[in-house]
Amino acid sequence: MGVLVIAVVLPMAAPLAIADPPSTVDLPKANPRTGLPEGWNPGPERYGVGEQKNVELPMADGVVLRADVRYPTDAVGAPAAGPFPIVLTQTSYGKDSAGLMRLLSYEGLGPLLQNALPSVIDVAKQVSDAAGYGDYFVKRGYISVIVDIRGTGSSGGQWSILQPQEREDSKRVIHWAAELPNSTGEIGLWGLSYLGMSELFTAGVLEPDSPVKALFPLMPGNHAFQDLLGHDGFYNIAFLASMLQFPITLLPQLAPILGLYREPDKLTSVFVDHLISHFRPDGTWPSVFNALLDGDKAYNSPYWESRAIDNVVEQIAANDIPTYLVGGQYDLLQDGTPRTFAGLQNAYAGRSRHGPMPATAPSSGRFQMLVGPWFHVQPGVQRNTDIDMHAIQLAWFDRWLKDDRNGIDETKTPLHAIDLNGNVIESATYPLRETPTQHLYLESDGRLTPDRPAAQTGSDRVTFSPVNGGTICNSSFSRNFSGVYELLATMAGVDDPCGQFPAHPDIPGLLDNPQYTTAPFTEPTVLGGPIGATLFAVSNTPASAFSVTVQDIAPDGTATALTDGQLAGNFRALDEERTWRAEDGSVLGAFHPGTRESLLPVVPGQVTEYNVKVRPAFHVFQPGHRLQVTIGSGDAPTHILNPKDYPALLGGVYDIQRTEGAASFLTVPLAGVSQTRR
Known part of the structure; x- marks a missing residue:
């Protein structure tokens, strides 16, 4: 891939007045291989897919989380000879919602309607992927695990946004996943939005040398209050309008029906647990009314700081967990995700996580960020910059979970930016040392x-x-x-x-x-x-x-x-x-x-x-x-x-x-x- 690279700090920026003839210098353009290592290809699908539904994971307080495990199979449908590494997603939107989207896109109606409604089916696939569907990786030699976090999907308990209890649950989830049959015990975490935030928080509370060896969070931000809700005194009503009715209020009640309809006793218990979530003091609707009435939720506080990714980046860097961040120019978290990238690079180099990267700072290919003109739920999708996000993710996990030294980490410019017109800009630092x-x-x-x-x-x-x-x-x-x-x-x-x-x-x-x-x-x-x-x-x-x-x-x-x-x-x-x-x-x-x-x-x-x-x-x-x-x-x-x-x-x-x-x-x-x- 063509790059824009500079080795020294520039003393001044471009003049703004017309003085010279227009330059003919051009930047490289994004193409289907943007972001991939030179000479590397994802390879063909080699396996079928088997599944275990609703595997139960008891937590320390007795609450039961449920997971779906999808694994490689051979030509006759038996578990393929392994062992295989694991890619794991913890979702707040219901693993069975992802399963439903899978049936409407990759399977079921999807192939039948692909020719008639290609754009619609493509969007259904994108939403399915965003929700944690991982068969792309299973077919290439990974075990895929998707877990409903506490109080969501088919899991019991009560939910509130990024509650610290989720991290305690995650420790048990990681220990359980590492011991899955036919696995190598090595885990890569991935997910979009809340799922990406969850994986960063998980990595931030793990001990050194844990089974988690790589992260791939998409659109995760840095500080939930500052990025999502309180824009320096302005309440983000558009975000709340997009989330409150369906994803936060209706989906938690629909998801148990999708996952547990064959087990009515468990369905009833989970349904009631989720219903109670809405009325807890830290539930979403009480929190919204609290903020609108000038309550404590309207302001940053220890409550929100305990939910800030910014406060776990030092531990991720100390644990040396390679992390590939994906952000969007038109993402509502567009400020936070680059701050997390700079924080990881700074912490890994022994600097304060809070500041910008110095213009002269070296950087590590173990922590990278790809940002483009993408909106929140469709990273990698835009007319001028459609890229193969699956392949980039596979290359990252192959490098750290299969020890495939494919070169994705061998870069002096771990920040990769693509603008609205497909121009590719790369740098070693954020802010860019090339643009003083x-x-x-x-x-x-x-x-x-x-x-x-x-x-x-x-x-x-x-x-x-x-x-x-x-x-x-x-x-x-x-x-x-x-x-x-x-x-x-x-x-x-x-x-x-x-x-x-x-x-x-x-x-x-x-x-x-x-x-x-x-x-x-x-x-x-x-x-x-x-x-x-x-x-x-x-x-x-x-x-x-x-x-x-x-x-x-x-x-x-x-x-x-x-x-x-x-x-x-x-x-x-x-x-x-x-x-x-x-x-x-x-x-x-x-x-x-x-x-x-x-x-x-x-x-x-x-x-x-x-x-x-x-x-x-x-x-x-x-x-x-x-x-x-x-x-x-x-x-x-x-x-x-x-x-x-x-x-x-x-x-x-x-x-x-x-x-x-x-x-x-x-x-x-x-x-x-x-x-x-x-």
């Missing part, structure tokens, strides 16, 4: 320039509005709605048409959302990593709110949404240990504590500094294109602010300063392609 940071200052007449303002006065006005453009067809909603739009669009053979629409247009007379734009780029220019927006603003109310979006503006004026970030003014305090700063001290990746105790009042009439965390972007601007930033306030219906704060927010007017003494700016990782190759 620069400042782009807000200037008069909507300009965004590298030059600090010299004016003594000057500002632009934002008037608070609880909504964005008043639509649910925009990139912010598409991403935070868990990628459901993309899932539906893929059935029609297209990409989500809303995914590229900016969420905060400037609509004169309706929405005062000032926009600032660079001069056109003179060569292909890489934007790679987190973005900091440092705003100096004066509010006329004792509360404020900011939503910052970044777009690519084509020569014909077409705007393509790249990323965004939100900040409620009273959440502006910084957690200095977790905040990422550029070499000059400016904030590149803000981390706001989000605790009730850290809230700061907004003083009307006073110039106040706000550091907005703009989620990372991997993108290549083509010659003639421009970078634009838009500053808005509310972001409903994607996000809402704390209901108790709206009386103080309504009527708010914020003057964004752009003066010599209070210069608002972006801290942006940006460099021309020609410079990255020096």
